[in-house]
Amino acid sequence: MTIEEEYQETRKKSKSLYDRAGKVMPSGIEHDSRFIRPFPFYVERGQGARKWDIDGNELIDLWSGHGALVLGHNPPSVVAAVSQQIKRGFHYSSCHELSLKLAELIVELLPSAEEVRYMQSGTEANMLAIRLARAYTGKNKVIKFRGHFHGYWNEGVVGVRPPYEAPMSIGVPKESMCNVLLADHNNSEEVLRLIRENDDIACVIMDPTGHAFILPFNPEFIKEIRRITEDKGIVLIFDEVISGFRYGPHGVQGIVGVTPDLTTLAKTIGGGLPLSAVVGKRHIMELISFTDDQERNRYRRVISQGTHSGNPVVSAAGLAYLRLLADGEPQRYINKLGTMLRKGMNEVIKKHDISGCVHGRFSTARSFLSHDCPYLGKCDGENCHCPDLAKLDAGSPLKVRRKLHLAMLLNGVDYSGGGTGTMFLNAALTEKDIEKVIHAFDQSLTRLKMEKVA
Numbered sequence: 001m002t003i004e005e006e007y008q009e010t011r012k013k014s015k016s017l018y019d020r021a022g023k024v025m026p027s028g029i030e031h032d033s034r035f036i037r038p039f040p041f042y043v044e045r046g047q048g049a050r051k052w053d054i055d056g057n058e059l060i061d062l063w064s065g066h067g068a069l070v071l072g073h074n075p076p077s078v079v080a081a082v083s084q085q086i087k088r089g090f091h092y093s094s095c096h097e098l099s100l101k102l103a104e105l106i107v108e109l110l111p112s113a114e115e116v117r118y119m120q121s122g123t124e125a126n127m128l129a130i131r132l133a134r135a136y137t138g139k140n141k142v143i144k145f146r147g148h149f150h151g152y153w154n155e156g157v158v159g160v161r162p163p164y165e166a167p168m169s170i171g172v173p174k175e176s177m178c179n180v181l182l183a184d185h186n187n188s189e190e191v192l193r194l195i196r197e198n199d200d201i202a203c204v205i206m207d208p209t210g211h212a213f214i215l216p217f218n219p220e221f222i223k224e225i226r227r228i229t230e231d232k233g234i235v236l237i238f239d240e241v242i243s244g245f246r247y248g249p250h251g252v253q254g255i256v257g258v259t260p261d262l263t264t265l266a267k268t269i270g271g272g273l274p275l276s277a278v279v280g281k282r283h284i285m286e287l288i289s290f291t292d293d294q295e296r297n298r299y300r301r302v303i304s305q306g307t308h309s310g311n312p313v314v315s316a317a318g319l320a321y322l323r324l325l326a327d328g329e330p331q332r333y334i335n336k337l338g339t340m341l342r343k344g345m346n347e348v349i350k351k352h353d354i355s356g357c358v359h360g361r362f363s364t365a366r367s368f369l370s371h372d373c374p375y376l377g378k379c380d381g382e383n384c385h386c387p388d389l390a391k392l393d394a395g396s397p398l399k400v401r402r403k404l405h406l407a408m409l410l411n412g413v414d415y416s417g418g419g420t421g422t423m424f425l426n427a428a429l430t431e432k433d434i435e436k437v438i439h440a441f442d443q444s445l446t447r448l449k450m451e452k453v454a
């Protein structure tokens, strides 16, 4: 039986849901990243480091709620906090202490956080952060880095995937694209040139991790961007949607020792429920505040709303979650698992003599198979020297990635949908689980070779 035949054979209930879903949902899915050929699988429950699909297949979950579930599924104290709050009301349309306690904890943990504003998604948080930067500077343009993803709104989809001139989506007005200036990741000279050529720059937005797993993490580059933006009076936004509280309790900013003006947070701060925030320096965040000056409130204030902003159930989850992450112990543990996973998977690649690598930092990993990086074999999976991983990533054959994902599913492991190859570790995983994943990878590559895909 081929990989695809076995997938179909062992996921018949999922297939029948997919047939129904295709009639009422585009491609039968809720999110682009959950698109799998020949059809996606549908999950019934998750617990700890695992989830089970409706056909009863058990999976080690390295997708971890798109990276949100740093502690795995359903940590007991978070379940208790949510269950308790659900009985006390879903939505008060009023302020409550839970979101205040959470804000106090975020301010305590994150160097750049002096004030906090909540919303639901990372996309929204980045939209608001950019609006704040524009309002603060009175300027329009945004410098972002090729390959960095900040969300799916009009300006967010510019410059994410090669060819960078084409946004990730259609339906994006040219005017939005003109407001975004692209620089190469790790190229501060290009940022300086853009600033020299434009006097209308409001902010630089960056995922300081180098988008966590696609581009190399470079503390010196981050420091240089801070120096430049400070010098030029440009707002620096760190998108720590993935890294905030995953890489460590003080974010990448705590690790590198660089404080941006604004930071966006999502994923982890809701403990797996939808919550995001813009946090930052008081003199910028105060643009959202009301004053007694009605004229200023109407014409010189940044608005931020959202029916579910700071929802009490979600705040209860976030607060319980961040309390578990505050001492950094879970992050140290998953970072150690990350090193173990990348090392083991790279050894498997070597054993099979396949071109490719598994690259990443901290508790993330991403597999790049059948590509021709000039540094292959010289890389330890941690300190990538590849000049343009994003380009290689986009060029890495979809067929290989898809087949590998299906094969890994057959071997009991899930990671980012559609087989992009991204893995997020969580603290419910054991070292034995990591060994199982490495073994599953070994088995999967054997099958890929049998089908002459790799």
Ligand SMILES: Cc1ncc(COP(=O)(O)O)c(C=O)c1O
Residues within 6 Å of the ligand: 066, 120, 121, 122, 123, 124, 126, 149, 150, 151, 152, 207, 211, 239, 240, 241, 242, 266, 267
């Ligand atoms: C770095 C980064 N920023 C922003 C976003 C968008 O967040 P959301 O999916 O919550 O809108 C993502 C999503 O994966 C992300 O990885």
